[in-house]
Amino acid sequence: MAKFSISRQRAVVRKYAVGVKFLLILLCVLLIILALPKQTKFRYEFEKGRIWNQKELIAPYNFAILKTSAELEKDQEAALQNISPVYQLNEDVQRQQVEGFVNDFNLKWASAGLPDKVKSRYLEMGRTLLNHVYATGLITLGIKNQPATDNYNVTAVNKNVASAKNTSGLFTKEKAVTYFEQELTLHNVDKAFMLDLLQNRLQNNLIYDDKLTSRLKRDALDNISTTQGMVQKDEVIITKGSVINDEVYQKLVSYKKYFEDSARANGNRWQVFFGQFLLVSLTITLLIIFLRLFRKDIYQNNRLVGLILLVITAMLATLSGAIMLQIPNLYYIPYCIVPIIIRILFDTRLALNIHLLVILIAGFYVPNSFEFAFYEITAGMVSIYSIKNLLRRGQFLTSALIITLNYFAAFVGISFIREGDISSIEWLEFFPFVVSVMLTLLAYPLIYAFEKAFRITSDLTLIELTNTNAALLREMAFKAPGTFQHSLQVANLAENAIYSIGGNALLVRAGALYHDIGKMENPLYFIENQTAGFNPHDKLSYEESAQIIIRHVRKGVEMAGRANLPDDIINFIRTHHGNTRVDYFYQSFLKNFPEKFIDENIFRYPGPIPFSKETGVLMLADSVEAASRSIKEPDAKSISDLVDRIVNYKLNQNQLKDSDITLKDLETIKTIFKRMLMSIYHVRIDY
Incomplete structure (x- = not known):
């Protein structure tokens, strides 16, 4: 059920x-x-200078020919050149400044040390000079968006009445001061006294109107026609085999624009x-x-x-x-x-x-x-x-x-x-x-x-995980140095094998480095970490020893989960022993207690079995590397027999049936394992 x-x-x-x-x-x-x-989508693709390989194109309706970007820019420049900067005339400025001059003149005359008989002449001359400057127009040049010259046309507006002027005929403050100096010298008056009073009364009476000028420019640009000429219905736009010249290209661009606009509106x-x-x-x-x-x-x-x-x-x-x-x-x-x-x-x-x-x-x-x-x-x-x-x-x-x-x-x-x-x-x-x-x-x-x-594992993450300075690997190197060295050797074997048969070598290396991290819980119960001949299994029953060995898989999965290792790496920990038996303790139990009944599952790993090339190769590399340590006098024959025996055992136990590894792949893997193990144990190969 x-x-x-x-x-x-x-x-x-x-x-x-x-x-x-x-x-x-x-x-x-x-x-x-x-x-x-x-x-x-316009059905035709075209480029200037290319040959038209489509059928003859005939205009299905009337449409205007668009101007090119260069033509529009030229028209815009011409339109803007016709727009003069607009200045508003402020008549109050002239009156206020002339009155101010008279007041200043009367205040400072007594201290000027000049005879009273020339007072009226001086006063009248100052008023005349100021009135002339303001009647002509006083302006500031070099305002933004205006020509960088001293001679250009402007439009002066007085009570909504516009008149065209040129800046060469208007006064700036500098030109006004020069004019005052010339006139005062000509009329033989005290130039220092009068010039000081006059130049203090120079204030622009023509004020730049940026808002009105900008509006006139916008209106001029808006009134520019974007088209030139028409293509009539049934007119031949281009014939097959013709070169798309500038004129035809612009017709095609116009046709495409009209087509898409029309379809957008009416489609x-x-x-x-x-x-x-x-x-x-x-x-x-x-x-x-x-x-x-x-x-x-x-x-x-x-x-x-x-x-x-x-x-x-x-x-x-x-x-x-x-x-x-x-x-x-x-x-x-x-x-x-x-x-x-x-x-x-x-x-x-x-x-x-x-x-x-x-x-x-x-x-x-x-x-x-x-x-x-x-x-x-x-x-x-x-x-x-x-x-x-x-x-x-x-x-x-x-x-x-x-x-x-x-x-x-x-x-x-x-x-x-x-x-x-x-x-x-x-x-x-x-x-x-x-x-x-x-x-x-x-x-x-x-x-x-x-x-x-x-929750995906990329090559970038795998690169980080394969760094032996990673936290878990550093901990394993300290707590279980023999297991750490074993993992490094397994990583080298598995990486070379998977590279040869096709697979993710970086993933295999990362999986190999972490596959035995569960051994850190009880490192001395694993032979590669034992020293001085002490074996804690001697004090345990065969069932207890088997369970401690088997438990390193579950503990490894738990440690990996706490360390947030990717699922792809945890899969190597789960599958590297598949559902095989811990044969040493199982066979020892049978030999010593032949009369007792024993549940074989006590001595069997929980699985699952490997389900990819990468996990399958790791299982083989792990078993071969561990078994190779038991060879007392390694030579080419003993290593070759060991590799063949381990691989055949895994096959017979159906541990590789889901791993997508072919028999040809297995032969390649065995060859690589044998060559690398011989190199590790410094075995000379007879040629």
Whole structure:
């Protein structure tokens, strides 16, 4: 009944797991579609200077020809040149300053030491000079957004009546002082007395009106026509085989703009939505099929499927946001971040597959789709290849440099094809690619976040775990030095073997280093830690000794859990003995107590058996290394016989049936074990 209940529970879990998986897929498709811009796609791709290989293109309706960016800039410059800076005339300034001059003059005349008979002449001359300056206009030059010269046209506004003036005919404070000096010298008056009074009464009566000037400029720019000429319905835009020259290119650009604007205004959004649904569903379905055929371990894990769908959705949502925000260049987006994350968390094939699907979808919403696809597919491939074997963090910077070089080579090549002249290349257009590569480095913290959120073990984490200065390994080296040395030897054997048959060598090494941490609880009960011939098992029964030995697996799992080691590492601890017997104590019990009945499970590890190449190789390496220590006089034959016997025993005990290791793989593993053990024990090989 218990077994039946458990099997039913597992069936229910599998049933609902499938439902959850397809719910995740549907949610991903809908989120991507909701994020993508709801716009129709112009069916033709074209570039200036290329040959038109499509059929003859005839205008289906009338549309205006858009001006080029250069033409619009020229028109804008011409329009702005016709707008003079606006100054408001303040008539009160003249009256106030002249009255102030008269008051100052009367106050200071008595102390000037001049005869009273010239007082009226001096006063009248000062008033005349000030009135002349203010009647002409007193202005300040060099205000923002104005020509950097002393001679330009301005518009003076007096009571809403505008008049055109030139700054050469107006006074500045400097010009006014010079004028005063000349006139005072000419009329033979006390220049020092009068000049001091006059220059203190200089205040601009023409005030720059920035608000009105800016409004006039905006109005002028708004009134510029963005089109020039028309293409009539049924007019031939371009014939097949013709070169796309400047004139035709502008007609095609105009046709595309009119088509997309018209479709956006009059098109059926539901049909666009349905089209996007078909395309996105197709790409996601292809991804799921890939997982089902080639990565069943990921396909069966909804947590990992959810992570992959999240990364895809986030990337396409970022692209959609950039399109809606109308950023200057869509190449600022770090598209290579997706393949890097997937490569580090999973593998190369999956990373390339997902990157291709993302770029295929994105290609519908970016200009020059083929160029975009070439840039990003090659960059994605380079990013994946450059971190195929991630052994140190500095490889991220190396990868970023290689991606940049790839972008540069593609940029130069495409520019030569398009322009045919190096002098015509706009080198600043490469800047977005540099920014994109810099943003790609955000993959590093994102990988850490995904590892923690989805409980995934990346190569970066494995690199940290294989550092022998890690806390658990330092503790084992102190408490159980013999076990620590054993683990190092097992790591070397397993790593070389898995590298030869194909597998994750870094994962095997990490698993090997931690597989026996449970021995730290009672290190002296394990032979590699015993010294001076003392063996605590001599005081225990065979059953008790077996249980202490077996318990190191459970204790290792508990220690690993407390240390927050990844599940992938804990699996090595669980499976490195499978469900084999502790044969030494079992056989000793049978030999000494043949008449007694004994439950064999007391002497058997709880399992499970290894379920991957990596865990299977570790089991073999662990058993071979431990057994090799018992060889009294190691030579080539004894080592070879030992390795063959251990591997055959594991096969006969069905310990490797779930590990996906072939007979050919086993022969390779045995050869490597024999060669390495001979090297360890300094055995000379007869040639």
